Amino acid sequence: MKVAEFCSNRYWGIALRGMAMGAADVVPGVSGGTIAFITGIYRELLESLSRIGPHCVTVLRRQGPLVAWQYINGSFLLALFAGVLVSIFSLARLIGHWLATYPILVWAFFFGLVLASTVPIVRRIPRWSVSVFVCLLLGLFVAIAISELRPGQIPATPLTLFLSGALAICAMILPGISGSFILLLIGIYPRVLAAVHQLQLLNLVYFAAGAVTGLLLFSRLLSWLMRRFMARTLAFLAGILMGSLKIIWPWKLVDGTGVAMGEKLAPMLSNTSPWNFVAQTGENAYLGLAIIAFLAAVLLVLSVDHWGRRAGGKSG
Template sequence: MKRLSGIYLRGMAMGAADVVPGVSGGTIALITGIYEQLITTLSGLKPSLLGVWRRQGFLAFWQASNLGFLVALLAGIVTSIALLARLITWLMDVYPVPLWSFFCGLIIASILLLLKPLRMKQLSTWLMLAAGVLIAVWVMSRPPLGGTLALTLPVFFIAGAVAICAMILPGISGSFILVILGMYAPVLAAVKGGEWAILLAFVAGCATGLLSFVHLLRWLLARFHDPVMAMLVGFMAGSLAVLWPWRVPDASGAALFRTVWPAQYVAETGLPALLPAAVIAAVAGLALVWLLSHFAGHNEANSAAGTSAS
């Protein structure tokens, strides 16, 4: 029960991150140490599990598919979106600089933490890290497609498949991908209007994309663990270009916004730079990752000690 409550809290953190365009729930999964378990569990959802249910019963099916983990995680995500979406949206509107600074601190600390166990002496690891950074920066800097896509059911299906693949990758936000595709507002309108045919097409795309993509991810992690992890960390590092706290809309349309220095932010927007608050928020993000890693290591040590004692 204690383990599932921890998974539930991680799900809440993932849900809170997914609300913010530019932040990925996959980043939170990687930070909190459940990313590989999530990929393994999702890739293990196969039709053959129904045979386990038929032959050995529901309990064996539940354990074989690791549904306790998935249900706890999904419950946390749904709870967070339901309870925190308005708060985070309000913070984005009223205090965007401290909010983005907090996520920057969170990701910087996570990058340092996740690179530590990797074999950074290998050239392939460095190349994959650099590739991850470049890919993330390129994706996040794309201008929105606007109304160039026809709003048909197959388009919603494809948008769901692409967005969910991005969402499972650390550093690349699924909601931000929808913004770039010009599908964020149509999907939101379909949710508000209860357009079930559109929503079913979108959800079907999400399910298809997710269950297809996780098999590839699991295969890559099993065979090229350190280079793949380095690329995932690179995605996170590249997302810092999007999470920079001081940014203004790009009037040229070449990108969604421009990153500027605090003084230029004040000059162009007339809003305060909130530099002290930004520093405090970034330090809070750094501290949170340190605390999470410290307590995770402490719990693992206790579990190992308990196992050896028994």
């Protein structure tokens, strides 16, 4: 890999997409996979991850590290995950602060982001049929069913940590479903945080091993589905995005659980209208600002999609 190649404008753009993915994962119920889909790198991400495996080791042994690096699209992955890490340690903290201070506005922005992102996904569906429509409804049902779940409690054993890591990373790849939100639902999230803060290295190894395994296997499955059943897979993903709108609806009624609107468990609170929110809580609904944030997100997504289609047309 040449330094000039990695420092090209393309990889700077990939790194910025990675930063956006890392920031999105901070918002309850929002997945970095959603940002990957919006910005047009979702399929390349799946294809690149699916190439990491036994065949990659064979290429490395027979043809050397440079060919193996090119085979897995290493420059793309490095730029993307570098952006994710930079965001986690910088931009994500700022998003987290905004979420704690102005949760309605942050949720309104991401609500518009997710809603508008269904437009380019539906547009990419090559053909419609009964089975494609059924897959759309199935994705919708899956996302709504997840939103109706309530937190459980499972013990932090090596097996549960491994499976939790695999499940969380699979959810993170899917647009519209947050991996950390899934961890909260199954009750393992506090135990993972405790392992991080207390440096419980063995527990972290179990969790990381599950995440890596889930990432490699699930990316292969999704990549295969995209190649063999593109229309049905895109419809299913669009359905998940539509269903996830219930999770990130901006106005929620705080119940007696003590969950604040800016916390990770906030998507489980009851949705309500802006007017009922004011009547029930006596707080400002920030309706005008929320509409502005929503419209800004919609405009951003449609502009990115329009720019991407024009660039694709010129390159073709």
